[in-house]
Amino acid sequence: MHIPNKTQRMDYNHQEIEKKWQKYWSENKTFHVEIDHKKPKYYVLDMFPYPSGAGLHVGHPLGYIASDIYSRYKKHLGFNVLHPMGYDAYGLPAEQYAIQTGTHPAVTTEKNIKRYREQMDRIGFSYDWDRQVQTCDPDYYKWTQWTFIQLFKSWYNKKTDKAEGIDKLIELFGEEGNGNLEAACSQEEVFSADEWKQMNEKQQQEVLMNYRLAYLSNTMVNWCPALGTVLANDEVKDGFSERGGHPVERKLMKQWSLRISAYAQRLLDGLEKIDWFESLKEVQRNWIGRSEGASVEFNLEGFDDVIVVFTTRPDTLWGATFMVLAPEHELVEKITSEDRKSKIGKYVNWAKNRSERDRISEVNKITGEFTGAYGINPVNGKKIPIWVADYVLSGYGTGAIMAVPAHDSRDFKFARHFNIPIVQVVKKEGEEESDPQTWDDSYDAKEGVMINSGFITGMNVEEGIKATIKWLEENELGEGRINYRLRDAIFSRQRYWGEPFPIYYKDGMPYPLDESELPLRLPDVDKYLPTESGEPPLARAKDWKTKEGYPLETNTMPGFAGSSGYYLRYMDPKNQNEYFSKEANEYWRNVDLYLGGDEHGTGHLIYARFWNMFLYDLGRVCEEEPFKKLINQGKIQGRSSFVYRLNYEKYAEHLIWEAIKDKKLGVEFVRDFKDGHRQFDFYSREAGLILEIKSQKNLEKLAHYYKPYAREKNVRFLFIPLYDIKENVDHVVNRIKEAIKADDLEINFEHEIKKINPVFVSKDVKELIQFTTPIHVDINLVENDILNIEAFKKWRPEFADAEFIMKDDKYVCGWEVEKMSKSKHNVQNPDELIEKYGADTFRLYEMFLGPLETHKPWDTQGIEGVYRFIRKLWRLYFDKDNNLNISEDQPTKDELKVLHKTIQKVRNDIERFSFNTVVSAFMICVNELTDLKCNKRDILEPLLVLLSPYAPHTAEELWSKLGHRPSIAIIAFPDYKEEYIKENTFEYPVSFNGKLRFKLELPLDISKEDAEKAVLQAEGAQKWLAGKQPKKIIFVPKRIINVVV
RNA sequence: GCCCGGAUGGUGGAAUUGGUAGACACGUUGGACUUAAAAUCCAAUGGCCAGCAAUGGCCGUGCGGGUUCAAGUCCCGCUCCGGGUACCA
Incomplete structure (x- = not known):
């Protein structure tokens, strides 16, 4: 019977604490944010996720955690922090699923979003969810369509170096034709004002099309017949579609394009003004290709x-x-x-x-x-x-x-x-x-x-x-x-699940809808496929035309349409009258810190900059560059585990060869004997005997096949079923002995068919590993590289009777770092970890793993260390009976030093986005405070504020236990005081000719001369001087002393 | 091919301006507590050599050179790994 005892009681109950504070934040809208002119703003943004059906794996939240820590930190510093989240909801997978199952992509997307939200909520993010946007929401895509209309109604004047209204261009044409014009365009013919006036409307529209920033033209495109759509260059990999892997061909089609090339020079120049990694800027420079x-x-x-x-x-x-x-x-x-x-x-x-x-x-x-x-x-x-x-x-x-x-x-x-x-x-x-x-x-x-x-x-x-x-x-x-190498962006997709173009056709020429008719809602269709005549899915929609009866555009916009301006909508997400208000834009301006993967270097990050520059030209936004500082988080790779399945045929051949080689049975055998196209396992010319090792199934076939051969060549066959070797090698060897002696041996085959169970070899059984094939095994069945054998047998029916060859009763698995993917069985899902260790441990561990921007493998094992740290922290506040135990005494010098050293380090490191070293600093701090047996309020309170961005639930819980209300999230971040850290002496490493020999404690304010004297008189010095006079002594205050002999 | 990034113990990583290489953590080993396990705590843990020991010595940041009193860090030349890009005139 299981009797719970006192020591088993949960001291640190993360499940209860985390639920409680997530509820608190949500109910009290702790992270809701409004324009507040009394406070400086700070805008932290994560790249828009596409909610895939698989949910989040541990790699996804890495950047979200980092940005969340930074947001919470900025809030502690008194900034008004805008930290929103939303969804890039249009995308191929939902549409593909719709084609297969008939489920409306909106339904799939909604379901996936819900799952994402649940997962994110469990991590304890400080998003202002009231500002959530999703690209497929008509309230949102209204403004995507609106921007498209503005692009359609604009041209690029190279003289003023900005986009201007098409009305002005029409005026100019009427006055002087296009001879004097400097515009970004595809117009080649020069015409006069008179010629312009003589054109009919259609001709004029055709000319204008060559100037518009959103224009229709015949374009050589990447046509993917299997998907029935056109793909952007970056959606094609090696001639196949990036999603789905279907072949792609070049084809001339009438397509909408955005004249992004007009902005090539400004996109290039703008890079000088923003704080991005040089490597990412370089990628953009190459892409622009001046x-x-x-x-x-x-x-x-x-x-x-x-x-x-x-x-x-x-x-x-x-x-x-x-x-x-x-x-x-x-x-x-x-x-x-x-x-x-x-x-x-x-x-x-x-x-x-x-x-x-x-x-x-x-x-x-x-x-x-x-x-x-x-x-x-x-x-x-x-x-x-x-x-x-x-x-x-x-x-x-x-x-x-x-x-x-x-x-x-x-x-x-x-x-x-x-x-x-x-x-x-x-x-x-x-x-x-x-x-x-x-x-x-x-x-x-x-x-x-x-x-x-x-x-x-x-x-x-x-x-x-x-x-x-x-x-x-x-x-x-x-x-x-x-x-410039940069080409105009093709903006049409022959797809259902995307923004409809606010465009109708009159006399074959496109015209924009009136802004009052926006949003143009995505219509329902009976099927999500192109029509029989090859038109896009929207052609299936009933009454897809304007009130006046003009047909509407049947293409939809590409994925990057909705994600190019989403950061602007977050500033004023509920605005029904405009994209965002001037006030909101002038307050929030642009993104101060943008976090995301480096795969967007040439796609989203160019389009969004273009989108923003265009709106800047229109006077709608006040900053020319949308993302002031950008950090790419590295990917978390998977750590795959392997079991080694014995290739029994290979192994059996090896066993038999070991028994018969070197004339061990009296006659010479050769291995892998070839006769014409035939090959046999073992052959003894002396004995006229061929040995074949096979599974029972194959033996039956082969016996029949080899009979004529045996007669013709006058050789005898001994067929050895694998099963027999597995059962008893000695028996088999005896049979071979008999076969060598016997003069007349018919082809021997008589066995009932027996199944051989799969055999797995532990990695440390080195002599057998060469006969195995590695197989990916689910990482959940492996702990610390040791396989859970019972769980493994249940994993797959074919392994139910598996046998294992092990050392010391342990099955050791191999491992390798690979991409995290389902097929490699190395996907780590955050929910299980949060269940077991809590969100705070999870957050800390993701940061502890290594520098934010580098790619690194996930190793679940290490999370234990962070979990221990959190519980050790907890124990600083409680006695062993889990009662709060806080002293109001004045802290000692040592305690203050530990705290202020930590404050300094934490502040320093977060400013350079070095989150992993901050976690180490917390560990060192808690280790040292534990050693000092410190439970002083004056130390443990500021420590919680430091920790709060990283482990917010735990910090809130302890903060409230210490008697504070309300949330810790708004408490000012502690400052460190130099006086507590300052030392009077320093333990100098003393080296001779650059080699460290001993250490010497000296006062900090010691003069060079005194220091030199002290070194030469030091106990260890004589040995290294060996009686010689030092040539030179280098004294670097607070660093090192080096004696050159 | 070109461009960019990287290489540090068994593992993830630390070392911010050249100044004590391996912080912190995982893992491993040994020990304490326990009927036992879990949890917790303590100790050791880059390699090699000498010594009963305290201790001492040598080597060591992918490889080969160089600069410097001093190099993981700077310079030159390679190797390998990862990523991006692709006939861009």
Whole structure:
């Protein structure tokens, strides 16, 4: 019978405490926040989670815990902290599930959100849940649609370097046409005011479309037939969809795009103003991909057309020996000579239909065709051939290049492959010109001296570039130009579960809905699939048209639409009249600290900055950059456990071989004997005997098969069932002995079929591990790398009769760090841990694991240490009968020193987001206070405030036990006092020639001379001086003393 | 290929500006308490060598060089691992 006794009673009851305080915070709205002009604001934001069906695993809350600690800390410092949470609720998984089951994605999403919320609530976050937003809520997406309309009604004026209303552009067109305009656009034709006025409405709309920041155009897209949708570049991985892994092909389609390229330079410049990791800024810089160079016009022989190329190296023009057009280039067909038409046609067709995947896997394959046409090199009038090749991309620059094989590795390879001349135009300083025919690779010289280059010969590269651009501009053959890699963002998805576009079509042209009609609600459909004619799911909706009967847009917006401006809506989430009020925006301004994963570096973090800059141009937001400081939290990886399943056939062969090798049975055997395509386990020529080890099932088949072979070759077979070896190896060896002696042995097979139970070998049984296959085992069945055998047998029916080979009665599992995933059985779910150890322990442990930003493996074992710490802390406040035991006495010097040392460390480390070392500091503090047997109120009270951001439930509970009301969350963070920490002496490490030899305690204010004297007189010094005079003594106050002998 | 990040005990990690390498914790081993277990507490714990012992010595932060009185930290050259990106003219 189980008799509970006193010592078994729970002293620290986390389950009760945590429930109590979570309820308290929620009922008292402790973390509800409103604009308060008396307090400074601080905005802490976590990246919007997509609520997946699997719920949270221990990796997800890492960033949330860190941001929660920081938020609570800032609140203790007196800031008015905005710390909201919401959901990026549109997403493919819910839609995919809808397609499969017919469940409306809203239902699935709602369910998942509920689960997320429950899990988050149990961790004790200080979110202001009154501000929660979710992207699929019409009250929210109304403003996503609203922003889209503003984008549609805007164009980018390069002269003012900002977005302006399209009305102003229409006015300008009426006054002076587009000749004087500097705009970010896709308009090529120049027209006058009169020409503009003569256009009909449709024509005018078509022109305007080339200027709008949200525009419709034919775009080469990543079309995924299996999903029936277009994917963004970052949703495609190696030619397959990132979600689902379906093949993706290139296709020309009419799509909405956002003219984000207009903001390329501002997005680049803005990086200088924000406090992000340099590496992340670098990722964005690369993505924006600014390159400076020149556009150069090449005339064509026999045509009036001009081919414009972009080059970063105009100085190498004299080395341009051919040109290359992208297969999609508009002039390809026109300039191809008659005799080459079929070849070029074939090539272009092949290249266009090549999937992204083929291109990637065949990067090094050089392909191309000569068009038969020639361009004229503008600097020297030389005729150079024009080729078509798919290494030139239609989407970058002008889709045409001048090729300088001597100084560009791709051009070099191409020229070599097709035997095109190579001319050197740059040489290294101090080196001589050499014959490019002898080169192995191009000389991609960013520095050097120009040669063979007309009037720039002798200049260095930098001067050459400048001089060439100047010459091109003077002769109207080109101009200096800056190019960006950043492409406009495709904004259409052929999907159901997304924001509908607030757009209708009249005469085939798109028009925005009136703002009063927003939100345009997502309609119901009978199926979540494209229509038979290939239209998006919204085409299935009944009456999908305006009041006037105009058809509405059937595409929906992509995932990043809703997440690009959510941080703004949090400022004023319930506002029915506008996105957010001016007052709210001017108070909260932008996000002070943004926490999230680094996978958003080129997606969300660029789109959101663009979105914000646009609203800034409109005058709606007061800060140009949305996220002042950003930290990427590292991923928590899984720690997989393995059991080792014995490959019995391998092992049995090994056992038999050990018994028969080296003539142990009197005759020579060979292993893995081959005869033609046949292979046998063991063969003895002497005995004319073949041994085969097999499972019963296979033996039956083989017996039949080998009979003719045995007769033909005059050999005998002995078939050995695995089961027999497992039962008794000696018996089997005896049978082999008999078989060797016997002269006439029929193919021997007569066994009832017996099942062999799976056998698992403990990792420390080293001699057997080589015969095993590792299998992932559920980490919940393993504790401290020791397998729970009973639980393992129940885990899967096929393991019910498993047998184990162990040492010391323990089954030791192996482990490896891998991605956390269901299939690897290494997913750790926070709920179980919180149940067992409590949210405070969980929070502390997630932080204790290591630096926030590094990737680190999850190891449940270590959580015990943090749990012990919390209970040890608890015991500072209570006696062994769990009665509060607090002394009102004055603290001692030592106690004050421990406290203030901790305050200093905790404050310091949190400011540099070093949460793991803060937890260590708490442990050291509690260890030291325990050693001092300290129970003084003046020490233990401030300690709780320090701890409260990290372990808020425990801190609240103890705070209230100490007699305080209400919440500890608003108590001022303690300051440390230098006087308590200050020491009078320091124990100097004394080294000789850099090697630590002994320690010496000296007063802090000692002079250099006195210190030197003290060292030389010190007890240990003589030994190391060995009678010699020291050459030099280095004395670094409060650090070290080093004697050089 | 290019760009970025990293490598410290059996494990996670600490060492903030070059100044006592391995804090704190896990694990392991031994001990105390207990009928027993759990919990708790105490001690040891980078490697090698010498010694009965206290103790002492040598080596040691991926590898090879360098700068310095002093290097995990700075410089040069590599190796390996992780991530991003991909014909960007």
